[in-house]
Amino acid sequence: MSEAVLTVAQMVAAEKAAMAAGTSEWELMLKAGQGAAQWVHRAAGGRPVTVLCGPGNNGGDGYVIAEDLGSRGYDVDVIAPVEPSTDTARTARSQFGGDTREQGPFEHAIVVDCLFGYGLSRQVEGVYRELLEELSASDCFKIAIDVPSAVRSDCGSTLGPLPRYDLTLALGAWKQAHFLMPSMAMMGAKELIDLGLPLDDAHGVLSSRPALSAPAADAHKYTRGLVAVVAGEMPGAPLLSCEAGMRAGAGYVKLFSDRSHPDAPADLVIVEDDLDEALEDDRIDALLVGPGLGRGETSRERLAAALTSGRQCVLDADALHLLDDDLLEGVDPSRILLTPHEGELAALCESFGVEADGKLDRARSLSAATGLTVLAKGPDTILVGEGTTLFFPQGSSWLSVAGSGDVLAGICATRLAGSRSPMEAAQDAVWLHHEAARLAGPAFTALQLAHCVKPAMASFL
Ligand SMILES: NC(=O)C1=CN([C@@H]2O[C@H](COP(=O)(O)OP(=O)(O)OC[C@H]3O[C@@H](n4cnc5c(N)ncnc54)[C@H](OP(=O)(O)O)[C@@H]3O)[C@@H](O)[C@H]2O)[C@@H](O)CC1
Numbered sequence: 317m318s319e320a321v322l323t324v325a326q327m328v329a330a331e332k333a334a335m336a337a338g339t340s341e342w343e344l345m346l347k348a349g350q351g352a353a354q355w356v357h358r359a360a361g362g363r364p365v366t367v368l369c370g371p372g373n374n375g376g377d378g379y380v381i382a383e384d385l386g387s388r389g390y391d392v393d394v395i396a397p398v399e400p401s402t403d404t405a406r407t408a409r410s411q412f413g414g415d416t417r418e419q420g421p422f423e424h425a426i427v428v429d430c431l432f433g434y435g436l437s438r439q440v441e442g443v444y445r446e447l448l449e450e451l452s453a454s455d456c457f458k459i460a461i462d463v464p465s466a467v468r469s470d471c472g473s474t475l476g477p478l479p480r481y482d483l484t485l486a487l488g489a490w491k492q493a494h495f496l497m498p499s500m501a502m503m504g505a506k507e508l509i510d511l512g513l514p515l516d517d518a519h520g521v522l523s524s525r526p527a528l529s530a531p532a533a534d535a536h537k538y539t540r541g542l543v544a545v546v547a548g549e550m551p552g553a554p555l556l557s558c559e560a561g562m563r564a565g566a567g568y569v570k571l572f573s574d575r576s577h578p579d580a581p582a583d584l585v586i587v588e589d590d591l592d593e594a595l596e597d598d599r600i601d602a603l604l605v606g607p608g609l610g611r612g613e614t615s616r617e618r619l620a621a622a623l624t625s626g627r628q629c630v631l632d633a634d635a636l637h638l639l640d641d642d643l644l645e646g647v648d649p650s651r652i653l654l655t656p657h658e659g660e661l662a663a664l665c666e667s668f669g670v671e672a673d674g675k676l677d678r679a680r681s682l683s684a685a686t687g688l689t690v691l692a693k694g695p696d697t698i699l700v701g702e703g704t705t706l707f708f709p710q711g712s713s714w715l716s717v718a719g720s721g722d723v724l725a726g727i728c729a730t731r732l733a734g735s736r737s738p739m740e741a742a743q744d745a746v747w748l749h750h751e752a753a754r755l756a757g758p759a760f761t762a763l764q765l766a767h768c769v770k771p772a773m774a775s776f777l
């Protein structure tokens with residue numbers, strides 16, 4: 317099954333293509349509704365079910381689900397504030413053998429929300445709002461069909477009450493809202509129902525678990541990748557990056573620093589030479605610049621030296637505040653990975669004159685304008701480069717701890733040094749970071765997270 321992530325426009329185009337190839341809209345709705353009903357049945361286990369049906373085809377899916385559950389012997393209560401407004405939804409309504417009522421309250425322990433899908437076009441008000449408020453307040457098991465009804469499918473923002481769902485059933489393909497905040501955190505478990513739609517042209521893809529491998533039998537430290545972390549004014553952050561990078565499979569991690577690091581581990585090599593000289597080492601496979609760098613003139617010079625060395629680079633933290641067109645002159649953008657959080661992404665957009673709203677569009681526009689690979693971090697992480705956007709399953713919210721980004725940057729640099737492209741390296745790193753957080757459990761520190769990168773590697777071998 318394809319793991320494409322589509323915009324509404326792409327979804328409509330895919331459905332049109334399926335119809336042009338001979339599948340009717342009604343056939344698609346039947347397949348969607350019956351596929352969803354199978355999941356509802358699994359969740360309900362025979363208990364009575366309430367289905368909320370809106371005016372469009374999402375409501376049409378609701379009637380198909382209700383009819384399917386009714387034929388399995390379920391007690392089904394359908395609440396439909398208005399009659400269907402599309403031909404296909406009318407067909408679904410006419411095929412549903414039961415009665416409907418126009419409003420709540422609802423009493424059943426399982427509620428299926430089919431008020432609006434990707435056709436939501438404005439603020440949810442009146443009886444629809446009341447139903448979603450009732451759903452929010454209820455302790456029933458909540459199932460969203462396609463997307464939660466108050467969610468804008470392209471951006472994950474809301475146009476009304478957003479209950480916390482237990483299960484969301486995506487129809488035909490993932491929508492961007494399935495992996496963007498705030499909606500992604502409220503959807504519960506997510507399942508995809510395959511409708512056989514043609515999805516080959518999608519620019520968005522759900523990242524799949526990477527398969528990593530042990531070093532080759534004849535590996536030595538340099539073939540596994542030499543990472544150099546370019547330190548600056550503050551010692552802690554680059555050390556965290558090194559701790560993580562050393563556990564993500566690098567053969568060699570060096571810290572380029574002109575300061576003393578009494579807390580550095582014994583197995584980390586610290587190079588105190590002049591930076592330009594240190595950068596002449598041909599064996600360096602990737603550089604990390606930014607954590608603890610500082611933003612003064614010396615920091616800018618260190619960043620410039622790293623960029624002009626022609627090495628592959630991960631740029632994070634302070635480097636992202638310093639970066640501009642001048643620093644990128646003559647630099648091959650395909651060798652650079654940026655790892656901004658939201659504030660850094662906004663700063664980058666300002667520096668590069670990129671005007672866009674929202675994290676997704678900002679990351680895409682920045683990558684398009686500069687040719688750089690952009691890993692936009694946060695509760696929802698988006699990776700943009702090579703004309704593709706990758707989305708990720710949600711990571712642990714315990715990652716919201718100081719230094720967690722330094723750990724991620726260290727993993728990125730190691731993966732980049734290990735013969736991975738910026739897109740592949742960032743993808744590996746997000747999965748390793750999430751897995752390390754899962755293994756670290758609750759309330760970890762950034763250093764504990766870095767230590768869990770090693771056991772996290774085992775999950776992908
Ligand atoms: N096409 C296919 O092949 C398949 C599609 N499938 C299903 O179709 C869903 C998309 O269906 P859809 O396009 O009909 O839109 P949907 O989300 O039901 O809502 C639109 C309706 O709601 C109305 N409306 C909007 N906002 C409103 C508001 N705030 N308050 C009040 N009204 C509001 C809007 O009115 P209008 O804006 O036109 O005035 C229109 O009447 C998709 O998510 C999936 O579930 C599956 O069956 C698989 C096959």
Ligand SMILES: Nc1ncnc2c1ncn2[C@@H]1O[C@H](COP(=O)(O)OP(=O)(O)O)[C@@H](O)[C@H]1O
Nearest residue numbers: 657693694695712713715716718719720721722
């Ligand atoms: N609520 C959250 N849920 C999941 N991941 C999060 C959350 N908050 C932050 N993260 C992750 O933690 C890291 C934080 O990075 P960053 O903001 O650069 O922190 P720092 O600068 O303190 O190192 C990023 O990888 C981000 O994706």
Ligand SMILES: [K+]
Nearest residue numbers: 429432461463
């Ligand atoms: K819905």
